[in-house]
Amino acid sequence: MIPAPPAHIPAERVVDVDIYRLPGAEHGPHAAWSGLRDAIPLSPLWTARNGGHWIVMRGVQIGEIYADHVRFSSRITIVPRDWGECFPLKPTTLDPPAHGPYRRFLTDALSPGLVRAAVPVVRRLAGAAAERVRARGQCDAIADFAVHVPGPLFLALAGLPVEDAAALPRYAEDPARGDGDTPAVPVMQRYADYLRTRLLERGQRPPGADLLGGLLAPSPDGRRLTLDEAVDVAVALMTGGIDTVIAQLGYMLVFLARHPAQRHRLVDEPGLLRPAVAEMLRRFPLMTKARLVREDVALGGVTLRAGEMVVLPPLESLDPDLFTEPMKVDFDRVPGRHAAFGNGVHRCPGAALASVELEAALHEWLARIPDFELDPERPPRMRSGILNAMLGAGLRWHPASTRRVQTGA
Numbered sequence: 001m002i003p004a005p006p007a008h009i010p011a012e013r014v015v016d017v018d019i020y021r022l023p024g025a026e027h028g029p030h031a032a033w034s035g036l037r038d039a040i041p042l043s044p045l046w047t048a049r050n051g052g053h054w055i056v057m058r059g060v061q062i063g064e065i066y067a068d069h070v071r072f073s074s075r076i077t078i079v080p081r082d083w084g085e086c087f088p089l090k091p092t093t094l095d096p097p098a099h100g101p102y103r104r105f106l107t108d109a110l111s112p113g114l115v116r117a118a119v120p121v122v123r124r125l126a127g128a129a130a131e132r133v134r135a136r137g138q139c140d141a142i143a144d145f146a147v148h149v150p151g152p153l154f155l156a157l158a159g160l161p162v163e164d165a166a167a168l169p170r171y172a173e174d175p176a177r178g179d180g181d182t183p184a185v186p187v188m189q190r191y192a193d194y195l196r197t198r199l200l201e202r203g204q205r206p207p208g209a210d211l212l213g214g215l216l217a218p219s220p221d222g223r224r225l226t227l228d229e230a231v232d233v234a235v236a237l238m239t240g241g242i243d244t245v246i247a248q249l250g251y252m253l254v255f256l257a258r259h260p261a262q263r264h265r266l267v268d269e270p271g272l273l274r275p276a277v278a279e280m281l282r283r284f285p286l287m288t289k290a291r292l293v294r295e296d297v298a299l300g301g302v303t304l305r306a307g308e309m310v311v312l313p314p315l316e317s318l319d320p321d322l323f324t325e326p327m328k329v330d331f332d333r334v335p336g337r338h339a340a341f342g343n344g345v346h347r348c349p350g351a352a353l354a355s356v357e358l359e360a361a362l363h364e365w366l367a368r369i370p371d372f373e374l375d376p377e378r379p380p381r382m383r384s385g386i387l388n389a390m391l392g393a394g395l396r397w398h399p400a401s402t403r404r405v406q407t408g409a
């Protein structure tokens with residue numbers, strides 16, 4: 001039974017939307033969210049699902065809320081709120097000023113030096129994964145390619161055994177999913193257990209320049225993280241940096257499989273990869289995060305009351321008021337600010353790393369497999385949720401059209 005909406009919610013704002021089962025999301029969560037926005041010209045809307053929450057449909061409003069930690073708290077960033085309250089991860093669920101000191105460890109860890117060091121590792125990992133499937137003529141974009149990049153990369157950068165990647169849980173494929181909803185907690189707990197053991201081992205050696213060593217070293221102002229805090233920050237890094245990149249690579253490969261002219265442009269002009277990745281990040285935003293309303297706020301003709309939850313779908317960069325023909329992928333589009341990496345104090349500290357990972361991985365794929373298409377027998381499997389995930393997509397090609405490239409070259 002879905003509870004009745006609270007009395008102060010106007011009837012015309014009430015929709016029956018479960019963000020974890022958005023109708024049509026299996027064919028593409030972005031079109032499904034955009035369709036809902038176009039069908040009901042009001043924002044915010046209210047749904048009684050997942051504990052009851054507002055859903056903000058307009059790009060400008062979404063950008064403003066991400067940027068406004070004063071009125072919209074990150075204390076709970078997941079609906080239903082009891083899931084969000086289960087795992088108060090630092091620094092994702094902290095607001096300023098508590099957020100700042102932890103955030104500094106993140107930005108130090110994801111330094112420009114680390115991003116530079118990541119490029120050859122990504123090229124080696126992605127090159128080896130593409131080489132493994134090249135002669136087969138078919139593969140699954142996620143299981144056979146995308147999963148082989150960000151997980152092992154994270155472990156390599158953290159100074160951990162790359163073989164551990166196979167045993168790590170996938171946030172997007174939580175085995176605890178019983179009824180289709182995704183309590184993120186069990187997966188995060190498994191990440192935490194793994195990282196606690198590795199941090200304890202890492203603590204036996206002198207702090208170094210690797211990701212985990214950096215979390216154990218004092219910050220420039222002399223502050224040290226406790227073991228629990230270091231585990232939290234490491235979990236934030238790992239949950240933030242693996243399934244996101246996997247899903248994003250999946251969307252990009254599926255787009256390129258469907259659009260040969262744009263794919264050929266990238267093969268012929270590899271210099272175009274950087275703006276193309278930025279444009280595909282805009283067109284296929286992943287996150288549906290939430291915020292807790294701290295004080296009564298007037299928004300779009302209604303009042304959001306203190307204590308209510310507000311959900312931010314991946315619609316900012318798909319808003320026709322902000323982008324011309326937003327559903328069109330245009331590699332020549334003049335870059336503008338978009339919300340793929342969020343906004344405000346929690347804006348993704350891994351944005352630069354993610355961008356170079358995606359660029360280098362696509363480069364390696366296209367160098368070996370420049371001509372590919374979707375396999376009609378195994379269409380893309382997508383899902384709406386906190387992460388609007390790409391779970392799998394069959395690709396196929398003629399082996400004769402591929403090129404052998406030395407891995408790591």
Ligand code: HEM
Nearest residue numbers: 091092236237240241244248287289341342346348350354
């Ligand atoms: C395509 C890939 C990625 C996307 C789309 C993405 C998206 C986002 C978004 C939207 C946020 C803001 C969440 C909020 O405001 O509640 C965020 C935060 C975060 N991301 Fe990413 N991310 C990506 C890759 C990465 C990578 C590679 C890392 C690190 C290895 C990372 C680590 C984090 C962390 C630690 C936070 C929390 C920051 C804080 O709370 O201050 N992300 N990400």
